[in-house]
Amino acid sequence: MIGTGNSVNSITARRRHPLARYAVVALALGLLGGGYAVAAPGGSSADAAIASGKADDVAQGKSLFVAHCASCHGMNAEGTAKAPTLVGVGAAAVDFQVSTGRMPAADAGPQAPRKPLGEWVTPQAIDDLAAYVQSLGGGPARPAAEQVDPAKGDPAKGGELFRANCIQCHNFVGAGGALTYGKYAPPLNPATPTQIYEAMATGPQAMPVFNDSTITPDQKRDMIAYITHVRQQVDPGGSGLGRIGPVTEGLVAWIVGLSLLILAAIWITAKKRRTHA
Amino acid sequence: MDTTPKAIAGVSTFLDDRIGAGSFLKRNMRKIFPDHWSFLLGEIALYSFIILLLTGTFLTFWFKPSMGEVVYSGSYQPLVGVKMSEAYASALNISFDVRGGLLIRQIHHWAALLFIAGMMVHMLRVFFTGAYRKPRELNWLIGVGLLSLALLEGLTGYSLPDDLLSGAGLRITEGVMLGIPVVGTYLTFLLFGGEYPGHDVISRFFTIHILLIPGILLALISAHMVLMWVQKHTQMPGTGRTNKNVVGAPFYPTFMAKAGAFTLFTFGVIALLGTFAQINPIWLFGPYTPADISAGSQPDFYMGFLEGSLRLMPSWEINFLDHTVSLSVLIPALVPLGVVMTGLALYPFIEQWVTGDRREHHTADRPRNNPHRTAIGFTGIAFYGVLWLLGANDEISANFHISLYETTIFGRFAIFLVPALAYFVAYRICIGLQRKDAEVLSHGVESGVIKRLPNGEYIEVHTPAAQDIADHIRGKEEIPIIESGVDGDGIPPKGARTALGRLRAKASEAYGTDHIPLDEGHGHDEHAAIGAGDHSDGHRDGH
Structure with a gap:
């Protein structure tokens, strides 16, 4: 195949180039991401509504909820196999979870960690979401x-x-x-x-x-x-050594204290004068 | 300066006539001390102990060892109005209202950590160099006693401020005592003067901490030093050093100056730590109440291995005639401590039994030259180390995001596997280092000179090792092996007829067999021989 030198074969050879598969994956990802970016604005209609101040808090909260929370908590916050119902958790729970970045959860680990807030998470958005969840069945208020x-x-x-x-x-x-x-x-x-x-x-x-x-x-x-x-x-x-108590204190005693003293001992004994006894 | 000034001569004659100080000093001021950095490790502990005595005395001026309840009204705002024991209140007072109090408290605590860390590294040095061998077994035993007492001294010490963290340690102490079969309850009531925590334990610990144990420590340390002085220090093998001499510098002035400098270094490092690194912030822990406990409650580092063994232990217990034996508390409290301390105390005698070596030893072994001892030492370090590490498993879990249970499961396997691995690795490293030594003697060291032979072959010229290095290597001592072979009539010697005797013979052979004898000949041809191609030059270069 190689050596016949015509153009069809050179395309085939390029197709089998070691980097070709990466190029294909990159292209596919690019198309997918780009396509999603074009198709996604469905979620931002709620943001737009907030920005223009048209709907009331609960309605805006509902649309935010549908966009960002409903995939796990259900369309009406009734809960799914993935996540519990939010009826009755109250506005305080919404504010805590969303303002610390724990919700929306990134992945299903043992525990949702505190993380940087998404761009849509404004104080206003949290207020709206909280109002919506509070409206579902009460619960602890902020x-x-x-x-x-x-x-x-x-x-x-x-x-x-x-x-x-x-x-x-x-x-x-x-x-x-x-x-x-x-x-x-x-x-x-x-x-x-x-x-x-x-x-x-x-x-x-x-x-x-x-x-x-x-x-x-x-x-x-x-x-x-x-x-x-x-x-x-x-x-x-x-x-404060991390303020976690004796673990770091012990590390410092060994790594800093003892090392310095051993270095001193090596230094002191480096120069020798010999006498027999 | 032919005549001594009268002021000095008068006093010294007075002393000399009455206590014979002159001849004593004459004999001892010129005492020779061998020089090696590792010989100073014990002095870290010694000077830390002096700091502990001084700072501890300072602390007793203000500390009130009482569990009487007071309401705090000192200058640490977040605890004003809180009920606490007088002990805790006075410790807060030392920290915030006594001038220099916090600094001295921190220096005391750092000195305590370095006291025990210093003892540990000193002990490891003595172990790995075989410096515990005859005639120094007694001093080794004193050392083991010192270490055990120091652990107890530490425990009683950090319990004194009666803060929440130390209370957790006290609670575990109580639990372990309660776990002792038959007498546990009685012992607990004896120590605490009734139900836990009672009103007596702090004042009792105070007496133990500032009087009883320091007194014994002082006596044992003195005995340790006197024995060392009388028996003379061991020395590393080297040029002109034999089992019958000591090569080094005289106590006065050389060693005295070095020891003085090292004292100041120790004081300096501990003062720096006390100044710049906060230790045992009791005001953050809060006063002790038996109902409260903090996440990440840990003992000081030297108790960490006991904490770890407690955390690793499965929850086993036996019910016998309506009495519960809590193996889950007893085993972790007693077994690791027993294994480590008993093992340390018995090792010199076990080694003597195995090797049948009753000779006196005044030169230290290089650790590589007794590979089984070194490997056993590393097994011990690994055993202790795994327990120590797992004593902090909650901090490891929280800070490195490893599941807590996984650390426990890891530890339960590691406590058996890691020491075994450590034995193997340490043994192989020793053998490797011995090979290197043998090679240095037989082939010399690389000179960096590449020669091309007429036939086109390239070789590197090796030069003989420098005299001091070669002597250091040749200091390798043979480890004796007990007689166990059968005699002419096919009868084994008396000692080797029982099962124990056979075991001893086997152990002796394994322990003493030298796999890498130092080969002084030029041996194999595949390495370039010393001075190859230019023989005379090579030898002249070798000092």
Whole structure:
């Protein structure tokens, strides 16, 4: 085949070039992506509606829901095999899940991680979605600004509640910790006061619900005051070493302390003077 | 300076006449100490201990070892108004209201970590060089005792502030004591003065931590030093070094200056750590209540291996005549500690039994030259290391996103497989290094000179190893093997007739057989021989 030199054969040879299969895959992907980009705007009609301020919150929320949530939670939030119903979870759950980037979930891992927000996730979009889900069957509402104001809480009282209720999973400063089956208690440092309140009120993922009769709204505010106070604190003893306790301390003792001393020992004994005895 | 100044002469004569200080000093100031960086590792522990005594004394001025309840009113805002024990409140007071208190507390804690880490590396050095051999077995046993006591000293020490983290350790201590069959409950009530946590344990730990154990440590450390002084330090093999001499620098002035410098280095490193790295932030943990526990509760590093064994253990228990024996607590608490400490204590005697070696040893082995010992040492390190690592499995899981259960399952296999692998790998590395040594002696070292022979072949000229390197290598000692062969009448020697005797003979042969004897000849032809092509030059280059 090679060596006859006519054009048909040269096309065949190129087709069998080692890079040919990558070129084909790249082309296919490009077509698919481009096609999707052209076909996708169906979802953004809701965004357009919000932008123009035509529909009311619930209706806008519904269309956002259909675009971004319904594939797992069902067209009417009735739940599917993949995801639970959202009837009755309340606006607080929507705000927590969407504003932390956990929902819409990227993939079906043991736990949805906090991640950067999608472009469509504006405060307005969250308000609309929350209004829609709230309209389905009530549930915990989002806290008012003064309910989560750390300045109005008592950090000492909050600390006691925090130690009694939270640290067994989240660690003593909210640095996070491991749970079973690949789940984990996330660090509390990136969470806003509102998100902390909503997490307690709604019990997302592996977390239990701490409703208002278990921990009153005032107590929740005290806990928020403690959490935010401690995480803003400058460590008085130097570097906090991740604030996870003796594990990093032991590493530093061996890797920094002992290594420096061994280097010193090598240096001291490098020069020798010999005497017999 | 022919005459001694009167002020000095008078005092020294006074002392000399009464306590014979002159002859004592004369004898000891010129004591020779061999020089090797690894011989200073024990001094890390020694100087850390001095720091511990000094800083610990400072801390006792303000610490109140009491479990009486107080309401905190100090300057750490997030705990104001919280009920806590006096011990915890006074530890907070030291940290925030005593000038320099936090720094001293942190130096004390860092010094404690380096005290034990220093002991561990020192012990490993002694083990791998065989420096525990006759006549130093007693000093080795003192060392094992020191290490065990240091662990206990650490446990009682970090329990004192009565913070939430230390309380978790105390709770585990209680659980282990309760798990001891028959007497566990009585022992627990004895220690805690009643139901856990009671009101006595902190003050009792305080006495143990600042009086009892430091006193014993001080006595044992002194004995350790005196024995070392009297028996003289071992030395690495090398030029002019034999089993009957010590080559090095005199205590005064050389060794004293080096030891002084190293003291300052140790102080400096610990002060730096205490200044720049926060340790045991008790104010973040909060006061201890038995109801609370934090994620990621860990002991200090030296207790990590016990934490790991507890975490790895399946939940086994036996019910016997309505009494529960909690194997899931007893085995992890006692077996690893027993294996490590008993193994360390008995090793010199087991080795003597296996090799039948009753000679005195004053030169250290290079670890490669006793491959089985080195491999056994690495097996121990691997065993300890796996447990230590898995003691932090929740932090590993949380920070590296590995499923927690998978770390546990991994650990349950690793605790058996990794030590076995470590044995094999360490043994093979030792053999490889021995081969390298033999090659250096028989073929010399590469000179970097490439020669082309008349027939077109290229060879690299090898030069003989430098004298000090060659002597260092030739310091390899033969490991004795006990007599086990049958005599002329086909009768094995008396010791080798029982099953134990046969085992001993087998072990001895495996332990002592030298697979890579140092071959001084030029041996094989496929390597370029020393000075090939230009023989005389090669030898002249070799110093």
